[in-house]
Amino acid sequence: MNWEKLQNGSDIRGVALEGIEGEPVNLDKRIMHILGKSFIHWLKKRDYNSPITVSVGSDSRLSGPALKDAFMNGMKESGAKVFDCGLASTPAMFMSTVLGDQPTVAGVMLTASHLPFNRNGLKFFTRRGGLDKKDISEILSIAKQPNFETSEKTFDVERKEFMLEYSEYLVSYIRKTASLKSNYDKPLKGLKIIVDAGNGAGGFFASKVLAQLGANTHGSQFLEPNGNFPNHIPNPEDKVAMQSICEAVLKEKADLGIIFDTDVDRSAIVDASGKPINRNALIALISTVILGEHPGSTIVTDSITSDGLNHFIEKDLKGKHHRFKRGYKNVINEAVRLNESGEESWLAIETSGHAALKENFFLDDGAYLVAKLLVEMARLNEENKTLPALISALKQPCESREIRFNIKKSDFKEYGLSVLEQLETEVASEKGWEVVSPNYEGIRVKCSSSDEQGWFLLRLSLHDPVMPLNIESNVGGGVNKIKERLAHIFAQFNGLDLKSFNLQ
Incomplete structure (x- = not known):
């Protein structure tokens, strides 16, 4: 064994x-x-x-x-x-x-x-x-x-029956924190909010949390546990899963859609127009709430967050963005370390939807993240305002792509590190490219040419013989321009399987 x-x-x-x-x-x-x-x-x-x-x-x-x-x-x-x-x-x-x-x-x-x-x-x-x-x-x-x-x-x-006790904890938190004078017990009254549990464990949130707070949950889907996952993968990062909840929001004319992964430690939301609020947008939204409560605090994220998010956190919200490594435990442990060193950090969050708050034991809890946003939604609703308006200034990339290279060498970690070292050397001779510093994972490069206007990050997977490449651009066609310039560099790395690179 x-x-x-x-x-x-x-x-x-x-x-x-x-x-x-x-x-x-x-x-x-x-x-x-x-x-x-x-x-x-x-x-x-x-x-x-x-x-x-x-x-x-x-x-x-x-x-x-x-x-x-x-x-x-x-x-x-x-x-x-x-x-x-x-x-x-x-x-x-x-x-x-x-x-x-x-x-x-x-x-x-x-x-x-x-x-x-x-x-x-x-x-x-x-x-x-x-x-x-x-x-x-x-x-x-x-x-x-x-x-x-x-x-x-x-x-x-x-x-x-601990899930009932846990649900009551969430309900109590939302009531007390929203503290609405008109509808204290039912702060979500008048709002239609639907849940997609993907046949995982998150179905409880519709009946035991939302309904108790006055929300109309009619139209929630795939709440019944089913280990075959017959409708879609329960994963907020999966395109089919996100499309499913987006379509359900539009069909049901809901004010909000919520999607959980199988075990509810990750989540994402969908606004009334059927637009997903996940990845950078989700980080921006919860950062708005956190920095409203704790001005100037440090927001710890993983390595693949966008330049637009960095600008939003630091310029618009006047917080500090600490872009760290992939892996939810890495992000959480870094936020804990910062607090212990005297740097206040109230949020650690990955683009995957793992979000951990200092006020909640730095536990990555998809349901608590949603609860925090529901408090804000209830307050805004009393003023006839909406959650998406909080991130209207967030600059989203025009294009983004992730390409994953399999490493063909048995000593994949050693080979991956040698690729990163060589890439850094090659970037030095490329006009308009600059290695970003500080950087805690892989090689991140700013691409400032007018037809690129973006960045790329090459890193080594935490556990697998894989090197993911993320590319973003703020101009149409920019991702392909960056990719074309990378092609001649990657051609020398014979230990990488370049099929995925050439096909995309």
């Missing part, structure tokens, strides 16, 4: 079901049982008082029930007191460690986010937040050499 292969950064992920050629199952009930024991062993090494309490939830994946039972039994046999939270969201499983009269020592979520039906995995939390990469490595090391003692005292697994 290759335990290390189950590690995906700060998560565990694997193939849980057969059905896709070339993807053998490596996350079955036996493995999950061992992982349950390993996690409790990991917790015991941190001197938590017995019995250790753990809440466990899962998304709508087909493999969820069987794998969850095996995982919970492993923890139970190790002496833990386990609470089964049923269908849940990832953020809720963290909140189970801090919310209510009897928070648990740890929370675990079975999910593989937006990945195909055959995948599953585990996300772990303690009251300090999500586990880091080194913690997952340690848990897998424990699993590799299992030598566990069965506890003399065991507890029955108890059912816990």
